[in-house]
Amino acid sequence: MIIKSIELADYRNYDSLTLFFENGTNILYGDNAQGKTNILEAIYVAATTKSHKGSKDREIIRFDKEEAHIRTYLEKDHVETRVDMHLRKNKSKGIAIDGQKIKKAADLMGLCNVVFFSPEDLGIIKNGPGERRRFVDMELCQLDSFYLYNLNHYNKTVEQRNKLLKDMFMNPDLKETLGIWDMQLVSFGSKIIERRKLFVDQLNEIVGEIHKKLSGGKEDLVIRYEPDVTMEDFERKLKGSQERDIRSKMTSAGPHRDDFSFLVKDVDIRKYGSQGQQRTAALSLKLSEIELVKKIAGDAPVLLLDDVLSELDSSRQNYLLNSIGEIQTIITCTGLEDFVNNRFEIDKVFRVADGMVECMSNGQNEQRKRLS
Numbered sequence: 001m002i003i004k005s006i007e008l009a010d011y012r013n014y015d016s017l018t019l020f021f022e023n024g025t026n027i028l029y030g031d032n033a034q035g036k037t038n039i040l041e042a043i044y045v046a047a048t049t050k051s052h053k054g055s056k057d058r059e060i061i062r063f064d065k066e067e068a069h070i071r072t073y074l075e076k077d078h079v080e081t082r083v084d085m086h087l088r089k090n091k092s093k094g095i096a097i098d099g100q101k102i103k104k105a106a107d108l109m110g111l112c113n114v115v116f117f118s119p120e121d122l123g124i125i126k127n128g129p130g131e132r133r134r135f136v137d138m139e140l141c142q143l144d145s146f147y148l149y150n151l152n153h154y155n156k157t158v159e160q161r162n163k164l165l166k167d168m169f170m171n172p173d174l175k176e177t178l179g180i181w182d183m184q185l186v187s188f189g190s191k192i193i194e195r196r197k198l199f200v201d202q203l204n205e206i207v208g209e210i211h212k213k214l215s216g217g218k219e220d221l222v223i224r225y226e227p228d229v230t231m232e233d234f235e236r237k238l239k240g241s242q243e244r245d246i247r248s249k250m251t252s253a254g255p256h257r258d259d260f261s262f263l264v265k266d267v268d269i270r271k272y273g274s275q276g277q278q279r280t281a282a283l284s285l286k287l288s289e290i291e292l293v294k295k296i297a298g299d300a301p302v303l304l305l306d307d308v309l310s311e312l313d314s315s316r317q318n319y320l321l322n323s324i325g326e327i328q329t330i331i332t333c334t335g336l337e338d339f340v341n342n343r344f345e346i347d348k349v350f351r352v353a354d355g356m357v358e359c360m361s362n363g364q365n366e367q368r369k370r371l372s
Contacts, residue, residue: 001076001112001299002328003043009069010062011087012038013355020359022347026330027339030352036332039357040116040304043330046072046085047114047302048142049093049105058089066090074112076299081111106145113142113293113301117286119311124285125270125278129259136260139289140199143296147195154188157181158251165249175246182238185254190231192255200225200260206291211284214319219264221281228257283316287323305331 008017013035028036041060044052051060061068068087073080086094095102102108116138124131141148161181168174200223211221229237237253245252262269262281269277293301303324309317310333321344332352333339339346349360 001074001302003112003302003330004073004075004080006039006043006046006073007069007071008039008042010065011042011068011070012060012062014038015062017357019350019357021328021330023328024347025324025345026328026348026350027336027346028330028332028350028352028357029334029336031334034352035355035357036352037118037306039352040306040330040332042070043072043302043304044114044116045087046070046083047108047112048138049085049095049108052116052118052138057087057093061087061089072112083108083111106148109142109145109148110297113297113299114304115139115286115289115293115301116304116306117308118306119308121286122279122282122308122311125262125273125281126275129257132260133256133258135285136196136199139292140195143293144195147192150188150191150195154185154192154255157184157188158254158256161185161251162249165245165251168246169249178242182235185238185251186235189229189234189255193227193229193231193234193258196227196255196258197225202292202296203285203288206295207284207288210287210291211281214280214284214316219277219280221284222263223285224261224263226259226261228255228259229253279312280316283312283320287320290323290327300327303327303329305329307332307334309333 002023003021005018005020008014011017017039019039028039030036041051041053041055044050045060057068066089070083070085070087072083074083075081082098084094084096084099088094095105095108097108097111121135124135137151141151161178164174164178164181168178203223207223208220211219234254241252262273264273264277264281267273269281273281290301290303293299305320309320309331312320321339336346336349351358351360
């Protein structure tokens with residue numbers, strides 16, 4: 001699947017924008033804070049219904065407007081698909097595929113798989129467990145609609161249970177209903193735990209070889225799933241923590257507290273790895289994500305690189321650029337020098353300035369012009 005074009009209306013700093021992409025490498029370059037990342041975000045929203053930043057719909061809509069629109073044209077095996085997304089400040093978003101309105105976001109998932117890679121992702125190893133859970137959830141929600149269903153229902157159940165715990169402070173009799181929410185948590189949560197375990201197993205089949213190449217054959221990387229509870233012990237742990245949960249007014253056990261560790265030679269590099277080791281592991285993880293999408297979905301994802309090259313040294317830049325040759329890629333950067341130095345082929349170049357996007361006729365000509 002490739003993205004042929006995207007149209008934006010009243011999206012962040014764009015009142016109106018239409019871009020046509022090539023099948024290979026597309027570059028959006030310009031100074032910082034000009035709107036490059038907003039275009040990548042719009043592509044991600046169109047594919048997944050959510051912002052990679054976690055932004056709410058009302059934050060995405062142009063500040064003086066009530067609505068925003070995203071239209072993307074996708075193509076697979078010479079068949080074109082149109083996706084329309086209608087964002088509203090005070091209502092849920094509307095989505096249509098080829099003019100047919102869909103009722104659930106899950107119906108959109110998997111139509112166009114995307115992998116988003118930003119400088120923040122380089123900190124996934126050293127940052128908190130929430131970042132690592134988010135990485136896993138973002139990918140699994142695209143690949144597995146059943147996981148998306150269970151995760152959404154699990155999160156809603158945690159919210160409802162937490163609300164009940166707070167209400168019990170004024171009305172202790174509500175404790176009798178706590179068991180109902182516990183049963184739902186165990187039901188949805190157990191399926192999440194099972195799928196996350198499988199996901200880590202699948203990543204480990206891929207990430208080791210990639211990391212070995214990135215580290216010059218010096219290191220093996222192993223990802224380990226660290227569930228807060230096992231499927232077998234979930235119900236017992238919830239019951240055992242009821243009194244503590246009532247006092248703290250929060251649910252203290254479940255997959256919303258899971259973590260993932262990264263081991264190099266049995267050393268946990270979250271805590272004891274150098275910055276170089278952590279960044280190499282993060283890059284290995286993202287490249288493994290691409291390969292896993294190919295394996296599970298049977299189709300290459302669209303790769304969105306948000307100013308990542310500037311954060312990598314030359315060897316990691318080379319490896320990343322060499323790894324994306326067969327994938328439609330949309331890249332943001334402040335200049336084209338890194339691509340020229342690596343003799344990397346560019347299919348289309350856009351210059352972004354003050355919320356305006358200018359299409360350059362030929363990527364290679366633009367490289368030469370900029371450096372002459």
